Amino acid sequence: MKKHIPMKEVQKFPDNRRKEKIEAFDRLLTIMDQLRNLCPWDKKQTIESIRHLTIEETFELSDAILDNDLEEIRKELGDIMLHMVFYARMADEKNAFDMADVLNGISEKLINRHPHIYSDIEAKDEEAVKENWEKIKLKEKGNKSVLGGVPKSLPALIKAIRIQEKARGVGFDWDNKNQVWDKVEEEMNEFQHEEESGNKEKATEEFGDLLFSLINYARFSDINPEEALEKTNKKFIKRFQFLEEESKKDGKQISEMSLAEMDTYWEKAKKLP
Template sequence: MTAPGTQIQRLLAIMAQLRNPDGGCPWDLAQDFSSIAPYTIEEAYEVADAIDRGDLDDLKDELGDLLLQVVFHAQMASEQGAFGFDDVVRAISDKLLRRHPHVFAQARADDANAVVQNWDAIKRQERADKGHTDASALAGISRGMPEWQRAAKLQARAARAGFDWPDPAPVIAKLHEEIAEVQVELARAGDDPLRAARLQDEIGDLLFVCIHLARKAQVDAGSALRQANAKFERRFRAMEAIAHGQGTTLHALDLAAHEALWAQAKQAEGEPEP
């Protein structure tokens, strides 16, 4: 088996040649950090999808695709004289050593909660050392992540500061309250100039509480939503297939027929109607 370091060097050499103005790839040469960023995010989701499907062969490929994104960004930074791949590896290695003093130094952390508390304290100190003056418990949460994920991060940080409901029951009560407020806005006259802004605000509150409920139930909201999306896609495709087998299309059917097909699709998966 080839040593891992040898394969990393091979990958770095391939990426350097792709970005070489003398004989490199025109597409790769045309990219910059901003143009590659969406692919980086997409590849991270592809990794999560492979994990959800339990496909380890695919996971191997998707992790390679994600690693390529790191190598691509590092190569572009190296061309600008900013940093290289070795600097990226050194930075994360140093960070892991620094944030795990209970493993690599003399600190103690007897359980996972203590590890998280230590981690947060070290991150706050790191921000202070860099001159960041924001001392809030919410400081440092990236604005570049998907908003559902940022909501979960904000809530988790607030919870660690003591601002949280004790269990899911009051969250469910709040969920009902937010649904009622959405219903009020939906009932307003459509020509109200502020209706759209208020409705967006209320639906945002509703989504925020849904994320909170998932967190209190110890359910990963992203995984839950991916599962729901997959379920919807699977059943919708089944509806299309049933309609096609009946010599028609979904466009040609009314709502009642759609609901009947949806029920068939659910029953085919072994989920009976309530």
């Protein structure tokens, strides 16, 4: 049996529902065993077949978080928990690992990556914790590059955030956000120059540099650019749908309206809460 990382004695916090939580998790494991043995659909599934469903559930959780809908978050967490239990059950059938291995694995990872809690390492602030985290990850995974742990398939915007965070974790970063804003302006000028010259390939490259520098500035301003952009997307959708609905009430076809007519409804939409 694999030995677990020893834990030093740390403060334990009271939890009146701990037993109830353990029983609830055991109930889900039992239900999964039953479904895997008795339900035709569940019996047919493979690790590969439910992958796309897991991605969908993750996005649904993301929507609930952006809406700050705690009841919906509860439901979506349940759906994702079901998928985690499902994967572990299928892996157990292959004698690869089971849920105990999964839970012990993440527990040991957390203990190892928080030496300021479980050993004698000191971390005075959040930045020190992040730096320790990235250094430990690099050692654990044996990556030749600090950036080796960034998934290749991440969406470009999220990937840029992770790249910058990892580089900062080993001290490669600007000193202050004024320097970063100077870089934003520099990249803006370079993009405009290439765009005006008609060089599409160079303009595309410079536009990427501009986006990367704006994401960097957002990080220095403690703004999550992914969340900021998604809020703008939702705001635009709400206003555009108002434009569609109100113009239709007035007997107008949006495809036949002038931009000036559309703008009248748009200005009204901007006043919505």
